[in-house]
Amino acid sequence: CTSRMQVTILRETLPGEARVALVPEFVKKLIASKVEVHVESGAGAGTFASDADYTAAGASVSSDHQRLLEAADVLLAVNRPPAHDLAQLKKGAVVVGFLKPLDEPAAMEPMVGAGLTAFAMELMPRTTRAQAMDALSSMATIAGYKAVLLAGELLPRIFPMLITAAGTVAPAKVLVLGAGVAGLQAIATAKRLGAVVEAYDVRAAAGEQVKSLGATFLEVDLGGIATEDAGGYARELTPEALKRGRDLIAKQARNADVIVTTAAVPGKPAPLMMDDQAVLAMKRGSVIVDLAASTGGNVSLSRPDEVATTANGVTIFAPLNLAATVPYHASQLFSRNMTSFLQLLRK
Ligand code: NAD
Secondary structure, three states: OOOOEEEEEOOOOOOOOOOOOOOHHHHHHHHHOOEEEEEEOOOOHHHOOOHHHHHHHOOEEEOOHHHHHHHOOEEEEEEOOOHHHHOOOOOOOEEEEEOOOOOOHHHHHHHHHOOOEEEEHHHOOOOOOOHHHOHHHHHHHHHHHHHHHHHHHHOOOOOOOEEEOOEEEOOOEEEEEOOOHHHHHHHHHHHHOOOEEEEEOOOHHHHHHHHHOOOEEOOOOOOOOOOEOOOOOEOOOOHHHHHHHHHHHHHHHOOOOEEEEOOOOOOOOOOOOEOHHHHHOOOOOOEEEEOOHHHOOOEOOOOEOOEEEOOOOOEEEEOOOHHHHOHHHHHHHHHHHHHHHHHHHHO
């Protein structure tokens, strides 16, 4: 490929979105591989990258939104750009980002109609070869970490055990439900802060990973059913198996100070891990962070993007876009994923 590919990065427009699709460090890397990068003025503001940082990295920075769109061979975005932006792209242009093809398929149709090529980062295969392009894992890593910090902020206790002249403070008990990428990061973060951590997952492989982080893995007899698909993801369980998991969780939850839930099944609503009763039996002052809010939540009493306190004094927070609250590193990891993908596209 000899002609220079024109890549455009716009300011993200979703409310609360502070990430950018490409940070200056990766602009440099793309330019080194014969790509021209055009950045909308202010695009990096949420990550504390200035227009000058982009210029220094070799990008051309402009405020001419329409021109940026018209010039693009490739539009790199975190979230799916608004329809009126997509309509400005030339035929044959490529759009890459979290496009929500399964959640909002109708919004993808205009792209097809306009002759655009769209790559949804959430559909990247979870193979070894595609690991460097796995943006879902990148964002889940950030979200799992931040979920524990938020829980710590909402919790009226501290995490570590302390032995002081004023007495001994017992460590916080943290229960993590779903030990995939986000769950494992939540476990590691809670351990680093000194909590005693337990975790539950339906996949047997998760058990080994949980134990290797120094946490206790809760085992449930699910009657020997297959819990994993060929790709290593959890399957949707039978109502009976789900109930067995919920019964064990309800029992453990009574002693927990913090619960972080991350359970998900690709393309399906999130499994219900805690019903009202399980939450209402928890200790006063305990905290739940439900990371499955965008697919319906793991906790019946959680409300998307709201902090709620139940009648028995349990605080529940179900953030929708936690990765955006750590914009610097979320954007850095996302940029690496984008760059790896783009370099593959050019081969
Ligand atoms: P995910 O977000 O789809 O689900 C999160 C976790 O919830 C998973 O561990 C799942 O087993 C669990 N879960 C689902 N239903 C449950 C239920 N009813 N009760 C308890 N737990 C439940 O998953 P993810 O974090 O994106 O990744 C899951 C798997 O994919 C992991 O094994 C991970 O190692 C693997 N993975 C592999 C690669 C790779 O090889 N490149 C990359 C990323 C992830």
